[in-house]
Amino acid sequence: MRILVIGQGLAGTLVSHFGLQRGWDVHVIDAGYPSASSVAAGMFNPMSFRRIVEVWEAEEHLNIMRKTFEELESITSTKLLHDLPIHKRLANAEYAGLWQDQTEHLKWLLPPTKCWPEEGVVEGGGWVNLPLLLSTWRTRLIDEGRFEQRPYQDDDGRGLSHGTWDAVVDCRGTATGLDTQMPQLDIRANRGELLTVEQQAHSINPPDAHILNFGKWTIPTSPGQWRLGASYEWNRTDLDPTAGTQQFLLNALDSAVPGIGQLKVTQHLVGLRPVSRDRRPAVGPYPGLPGWFVLNGLGTRGVLIGPRWALHLMNIIAGDSTATTETQPNRLIFG
Ligand SMILES: Cc1cc2nc3c(=O)[nH]c(=O)nc-3n(C[C@H](O)[C@H](O)[C@H](O)COP(=O)(O)OP(=O)(O)OC[C@H]3O[C@@H](n4cnc5c(N)ncnc54)[C@H](O)[C@@H]3O)c2cc1C
Known part of the structure; x- marks a missing residue:
């Protein structure tokens, strides 16, 4: 089986991993556009805090997530998975x-x-180092001659009828909606801003042995360094960091950890989460395009749910399974 994966964010990384694991001939193209995966904090959490309930099929997602990132750690010789209460x-x-x-x-x-x-x-919670995963996985693909940095072109799709590819998998995140040649899926952009903060001398710090959720959250990522996030915004797709949001996040932390000293903001990132209207991913055949498949709409919990659904998509492409009603891409077609 020869497959072309479009996009190497989290979705494209997982799809290419599972494709290679099956012994398929996998090629990946990525345009190098700003991706959600490269800014994400990578947190996973089996709980939803609003009503204190488990998230969707928490145990099954967590089991597959853990196994997958452990496999990827072993293949890339990196530490990706960080368990933290x-x-x-x-x-x-x-x-x-x-x-x-x-x-x-x-x-x-x-x-x-x-x-x-x-x-x-x-x-059962923690975080996954997504930027490290993306870069080491890309190096591996490049070393094996499986990666090109370029945008998708119409010719790539024609490769299906010419027999170059048996399947094309669209993993373009929010950029899928910019392609006016394609049947449009209702995948919306939810804009998020996120800070990296560092300890200053003599400052009172956020906790360094657990993730703290106070409405917003801090994740200790390395000694003296935390990620502080995140904002959630609809109807806005620019990627300009805003001073107001930075102050809002710092104020929230200040209220949660009274007496906290000056923390230095070393990074301020912005990204667009691909979110479907029913908060379920799109996993299966791309509507109206024979030979095309899609993994998109990973939303705010890509780390937790991505591995399970990338694995499921492989089974669909191989003909061993069909799309489930809940995640069927057809349900998101406009019109
Ligand atoms: C601020 C922020 C914080 C987050 N925190 C968390 C978190 O703590 N935990 C969690 O689970 N999730 C988190 N997320 C969500 C998570 O980032 C997403 O669920 C996930 O990364 C989506 O991955 P993706 O591969 O679908 O899309 P993306 O990561 O956006 O990747 C899409 C890729 O497609 C490529 N592409 C686009 N168009 C083309 C084209 N025409 N041709 C070729 N390539 C193309 C792009 O270059 C890009 O690399 C966060 C997101 C944001 C923005």
């Missing part, structure tokens, strides 16, 4: 009561401890 600030007595109740049913949840009386703890 997540501490959730319990904002008021009602929320703390709900947390206590849910600890009875949900194995991920622990009640507050003496050390952290105002924080519930989630096990």
Whole structure:
């Protein structure tokens, strides 16, 4: 099987990994456009905090996620997967009561401890170093002569009828919608800003042994360094970092960790999350285009759900499975 993967963000990386694992002849092109994956914090969390419930099929997603990133760690000889407990600030007595109740049913949840009386703890979370994954995976593809940095051209699609490719897989994230030659899928851009902050001498710091969620969150990524995020914005697609959002994130942290000293902002990134209207990914045949397939709409939880659905897409391409109703790309066609 010869497949062409368009885009090497998280989706294209996972698809090319699983394709190679099956022994397929995989080629990847990427235009080098700004990607969501290159700015993402890479956090994974089995819980949704608004109502303190498990996220969609948490256990199945987590198991496949863990196995996949461990495989990728072994292939790329890098440390990608960082397990860390997540501490959730319990904002008021009602929320703390709900947390206590849910600890009875949900194995991920622990009640507050003496050390952290105002924080519930989630096990099973952490973060994946996506920028490192993207760069090491690209190096591997280049070394094997499987990668070209360039945009998709119509000729690539014609390769299907000429027999160059058996399948083309569209992993272009929010850029898919810019291609007016294609049937349009309803994949929207949710704009996010994210900071990297560093410790200054004598400053009080965010926690360095767990992720702290206080509505916003900090992730300790290396000694003296944290990621602080993120914003969520619709109807805006520019990639200019805004001073107002930076201040908003720093103020939120300041309120959550009173007395926090000056932290130095060393990076301020902006990206567009590809999100479908029902918050489920698009996985399967691309509507109206024989031989085309799509993995898109990974949304805010690409790290957790991406591996499972990339694996499922391989089974669909191989003819061993069909698209599930919930993630069928057809449901997102406009009109
Ligand atoms: C600020 C922010 C924080 C985030 N934090 C998290 C997090 O903590 N945890 C989590 O799970 N998710 C997070 N996400 C979401 C996550 O980034 C996405 O779910 C995921 O990265 C989407 O990957 P993708 O491969 O579909 O798209 P992208 O990463 O956008 O990749 C698309 C790729 O396609 C290429 N491309 C586009 N057009 C063409 C073309 N015409 N020809 C060739 N190549 C093309 C681009 O160059 C790009 O490399 C975050 C996102 C943002 C913006």
